[in-house]
Amino acid sequence: MVAPMVTTFFLLFLATRARGQTTDDVSWAKRVDTGSQVVTTMQFYFHDTLSGNNPSAIKVAGPQSSASSPGGFFGQLMMIDDPLTEGPDKKSKLIGHARGLYGQAAQNELGLIMILNYGFTDGMYKDSSFSLLSLNPAMQSVREMTIVGGTGLFRLARGYALAQTYWLDASTGDAIVGAKNKGSLIQILKMKIEGMILMLCTIFIVLPLAQSILEGPKEVKEWFKELPIKKEKVTKLHFYFHDTTTGPGQTAHQIAESNISSTTITQFGRTFMFDNPLTIKPDIRSKRIGKGQGFFGAASFEEPRFLMNLNFVFTQGRYNGSTLQFLGTNPILHRVREMSIVGGTGVFRLARGIATAQTYFLNDTSSIVEYNLVVIHYH
């Protein structure tokens, strides 16, 4: 039996820079426009509930044998749809949700690899989101994690989050075992977010002229040496993504689900690994320009909304062998969905950008989604 843990609650707002202009309409975020960029500092509470009648974090996969690690927790993967609130009280104002996966990735301590999208519903941040991709050593008093991209007001965002456990209740064994067995583990994390958002004043569309890019450690080093004199370029990409979940030509396979996936309309926790063709026209027989490889998983209790973590791997022309990394949530019934491009390789080294998805065709077994990407990169 571990006593409930309460850590002191510090206020962690950074002092607002005096010269900047602020345009805040919510109490939990401060936005300072410095002219060349916008720095947003946010503070809110994240409620992760594993037990009870309404858990917000549900196991979707785990190791075959619990003997593989102390406590059998290693490898356990949870899908979450966790409320974010203004205050520590769960009944305080709801400002958004953190959706996605976290999994235990450390053998001897609590170390969670987190693949999450934080979507907001309050004030000017409504419909904006950011993506976090980081390890969370959850027993440390302060954890710093990486924010890799965003949408809406957080387009092209980079930043970091500091998480502190506000309250933790592990009523059976230690916290790790408590999460696996029937004991309750409820965590409220306090987060301070400092996002760096570059403002885009003009968009130039410049197509890279170079031939296929040279790879290898030496070539990459050379490439970085020239980076200070390289210009930012903006490339637009347009293609169709074909997803087939059953039958002939299946490209997406279910790999995990939760014990409520089959009984909830949003199929919460159901996760697919896919290798989907990308074509230049909606017709699957049109020219293939690459593949979308990765996974998507149902990450919302409210609507069909999927965490998407994938690579676009291009196979044609000057983009042959280059990739773009994509992370966000996709509410598939919305007409237009915005998600973030958080990195790339080859001609897309250091890329950041935005992808918009629109459904061209959808039935029970397959979909064709039109993607428009706008990417900033340097090659």
Ligand SMILES: *[C@@H]1O[C@H](CO)[C@@H](O)[C@H](O)[C@H]1NC(C)=O
């Ligand atoms: C799902 O699993 C959790 C934990 O293993 C359990 O507490 C819960 O009762 C299960 N829910 C259903 C609907 O079976």
Ligand SMILES: *[C@@H]1O[C@H](CO)[C@@H](O)[C@H](O)[C@H]1NC(C)=O
């Ligand atoms: C793409 O690159 C691969 C590996 O270098 C090569 O085998 C292939 O022919 C190239 N494809 C096109 C269309 O250029």
Ligand SMILES: *[C@@H]1O[C@H](CO)[C@@H](O)[C@H](O)[C@H]1NC(C)=O
């Ligand atoms: C969905 O559409 C695809 C492509 O037109 C078709 O092959 C498939 O049979 C359809 N599935 C259902 C359940 O209608």
